[in-house]
Amino acid sequence: MRWSAVDIPSPHDLIIIGGGPAGCAAAVMAASVGMRSVLVEPRSLCHTLRRIPALGNVLGFTAGPALADAITADVHRSGLCEVLLSEHAEYLDADENQATVGLASGRRLTAPFAIVATGVRPAHLSETPWISHHSSSHLTTPPLWEADPSALKNRTVLVLGADRPLGTLLRAHPDLPTRLLVLHPAADDYKAEEARHDSRVELIRINHIALEEQQDGTLAATGTTNDGRTGRWPADAAFLNVGSIPATLRGLLATDASGYCPPDRQHPRVLTVGDLRSSRGQRIMIATGSGSEAALHAYYTTRLDQQRPGTPAQSFEAA
Numbered sequence: 001m002r003w004s005a006v007d008i009p010s011p012h013d014l015i016i017i018g019g020g021p022a023g024c025a026a027a028v029m030a031a032s033v034g035m036r037s038v039l040v041e042p043r044s045l046c047h048t049l050r051r052i053p054a055l056g057n058v059l060g061f062t063a064g065p066a067l068a069d070a071i072t073a074d075v076h077r078s079g080l081c082e083v084l085l086s087e088h089a090e091y092l093d094a095d096e097n098q099a100t101v102g103l104a105s106g107r108r109l110t111a112p113f114a115i116v117a118t119g120v121r122p123a124h125l126s127e128t129p130w131i132s133h134h135s136s137s138h139l140t141t142p143p144l145w146e147a148d149p150s151a152l153k154n155r156t157v158l159v160l161g162a163d164r165p166l167g168t169l170l171r172a173h174p175d176l177p178t179r180l181l182v183l184h185p186a187a188d189d190y191k192a193e194e195a196r197h198d199s200r201v202e203l204i205r206i207n208h209i210a211l212e213e214q215q216d217g218t219l220a221a222t223g224t225t226n227d228g229r230t231g232r233w234p235a236d237a238a239f240l241n242v243g244s245i246p247a248t249l250r251g252l253l254a255t256d257a258s259g260y261c262p263p264d265r266q267h268p269r270v271l272t273v274g275d276l277r278s279s280r281g282q283r284i285m286i287a288t289g290s291g292s293e294a295a296l297h298a299y300y301t302t303r304l305d306q307q308r309p310g311t312p313a314q315s316f317e318a319a
Contacts, residue, residue: 010110012038012082014298015101017089017249018117019045021284022274024071025291026115031078033299038109039081040101042088045072048119049284051145054172058284067284092116092251094269102251112269112305113298116253116261117291119275120244120282128242130185131160133211141211144169144241151237152178158221158235159183160211161242162192162203164282170198181233183209186226188243190280204233211238246276271297 014030016023019041030037044050045068052064061067075081084103091102092114099114122143125131145165154177159166162184180201184192195201209223220234246259253272254265260279261272271294274287 012111015109015111015114022287022291023117024075025288026295027081028074029292029295031080037081040084040087040089094267099269115271115294117274118247121247123242123245130208141238141240144239155236158238159241162188163241163243167194
């Protein structure tokens with residue numbers, strides 16, 4: 001399926017799908033060189049960033065909500081970005097001259113380039129092959145990033161996976177008395193490093209575990225460790241911390257074997273940025289840098305297009 005061409009000229013030089021740090025950085029950079037953009041976001045700008053209580057690797061900010069407020073203000077202050085909140089992008093297409101995005105509302109957006117900054121979404125228990133549980137059980141495993149610190153205080157807690165919300169929790173609550181049994185596959189080793197030296201954490205590398213609810217209402221995990229030993233780990237509660245899955249959309253996006261969308265595999269009119277690109281580069285500052293770089297790529301490529309014979313002039317000018 002391909003969207004048909006739109007007859008009327010587009011009022012935008014750039015479509016941005018996703019309003020996290022990467023998408024917002026693209027909008028601000030585009031405005032700085034005179035490009036008009038439209039940003040599509042189904043919720044609020046930087047909504048995920050607002051739930052990160054402590055930041056340890058972002059220049060100038062130590063908490064997510066403050067950074068989210070600053071980024072949102074910059075987007076609105078830029079003056080050249082039309083922000084479409086509560087809109088969901090469903091489909092992406094492109095041809096030699098333009099990209100087209102279909103929205104759930106039925107609206108179609110076209111521009112010379114589309115920047116896709118849809119990021120990732122939390123993985124579910126059913127999407128985690130190294131964890132199993134009885135289907136008849138009423139076992140619940142809420143995500144760790146939603147955990148109320150009071151639910152962890154003076155308790156032994158199973159943390160299923162060593163994704164980065166673990167490090168965020170420890171930084172945000174350095175004096176919280178708790179014992180965290182972090183069961184994780186070998187693939188999480190590089191993420192577990194930031195929690196390795198915290199005395200409240202026991203990192204246990206495993207191959208597979210099964211969860212069960214005990215008669216007293218507490219939980220237990222049984223399984224095999226990475227070195228082949230069998231283990232059983234009882235706890236008062238369990239939280240899911242298994243990482244994320246790329247949040248793609250239908251159409252033209254090219255994915256690799258892990259479901260991510262590397263920039264070098266995309267159509268020339270489509271630029272992927274932020275966490276959507278790979279699992280190992282998921283940092284806020286890297287995301288903002290990639291969004292800014294993509295906007296400049298679109299700008300300079302369009303300037304080159306202007307210089308080719310028969311190419312209509314664009315509306316923007318360099319700042």
